[in-house]
Amino acid sequence: MATRRTSRGATLTRDIIVAAAADVFQRDGLEGLTARKLAVELGVSQMAVYRHFRSLAELHGHLVDRVVQLHTPAMTGEGHWADWLHETFCSFRRVLLEHPGILPLLGTTAYVGENALMVVEQVLDVLHRAGFGADDAATAFHALISYTIGASTIEHVALASIRAATGEGAADSPWAPLVEQLSNPDAQRFRQVRAHALELARFASDERFEQGLRVIVAGLRDKLEASARRTSGGGGGSATPAG
Numbered sequence: 001m002a003t004r005r006t007s008r009g010a011t012l013t014r015d016i017i018v019a020a021a022a023d024v025f026q027r028d029g030l031e032g033l034t035a036r037k038l039a040v041e042l043g044v045s046q047m048a049v050y051r052h053f054r055s056l057a058e059l060h061g062h063l064v065d066r067v068v069q070l071h072t073p074a075m076t077g078e079g080h081w082a083d084w085l086h087e088t089f090c091s092f093r094r095v096l097l098e099h100p101g102i103l104p105l106l107g108t109t110a111y112v113g114e115n116a117l118m119v120v121e122q123v124l125d126v127l128h129r130a131g132f133g134a135d136d137a138a139t140a141f142h143a144l145i146s147y148t149i150g151a152s153t154i155e156h157v158a159l160a161s162i163r164a165a166t167g168e169g170a171a172d173s174p175w176a177p178l179v180e181q182l183s184n185p186d187a188q189r190f191r192q193v194r195a196h197a198l199e200l201a202r203f204a205s206d207e208r209f210e211q212g213l214r215v216i217v218a219g220l221r222d223k224l225e226a227s228a229r230r231t232s233g234g235g236g237g238s239a240t241p242a243g
């Protein structure tokens with residue numbers, strides 16, 4: 001791939017550096033994204049990069065935010081808040097699976113860029129208007145984002161392992177190797193594992209992710225309705241995210 005050299009006299013900006021870092025990251029992975037390689041990509045000195053970013057960790061945060069920018073939360077128009085959460089976090093999962101390279105970064109860098117914060121803002125706003133208090137809204141957000149990132153990471157790793165072990169030609173039955181592994185343990189000690197081998201193996205799918213997401217959202221709905229009954233507040237559970 002050709003390097004993204006800056007023109008002589010051109011102003012090096014943070015956006016240009018992040019775009020170049022994204023190219024290196026896509027091509028060489030996280031381990032290959034070094035200040036030296038990034039400087040070569042841009043045709044500048046390493047010090048020129050460090051004048052804009054104090055460390056690679058700071059740059060990692062901006063890479064995460066660049067991917068988050070691709071995620072567009074559901075429109076906050078007419079509709080139930082629970083449906084909005086379901087659509088929004090399904091969309092976020094799709095973006096993560098399309099850009100799995102950032103998954104390791106999500107556990108090592110604080111994603112507090114403007115795009116990430118805007119997603120947090122929108123989710124908390126919907127929860128607030130649905131009737132959740134500050135603590136419950138924050139707890140709900142952390143549960144939803146943790147589930148989505150965790151499920152996406154496990155799914156990516158599992159599929160990569162299966163492809164490495166069986167080759168790309170196993171697409172017709174991608175879960176067969178994992179089903180076989182889960183079916184082999186001792187029948188007396190792992191009775192339930194063997195009995196549920198197929199269901200356990202097929203966790204990485206749109207359907208299974210959405211089932212888990214519905215469980216979390218249903219729990220939030222029950223909590224909100226219980227709180228409304230205790231306070232005789234009435235319609236908190238039927239609020240829509242529309243402003």
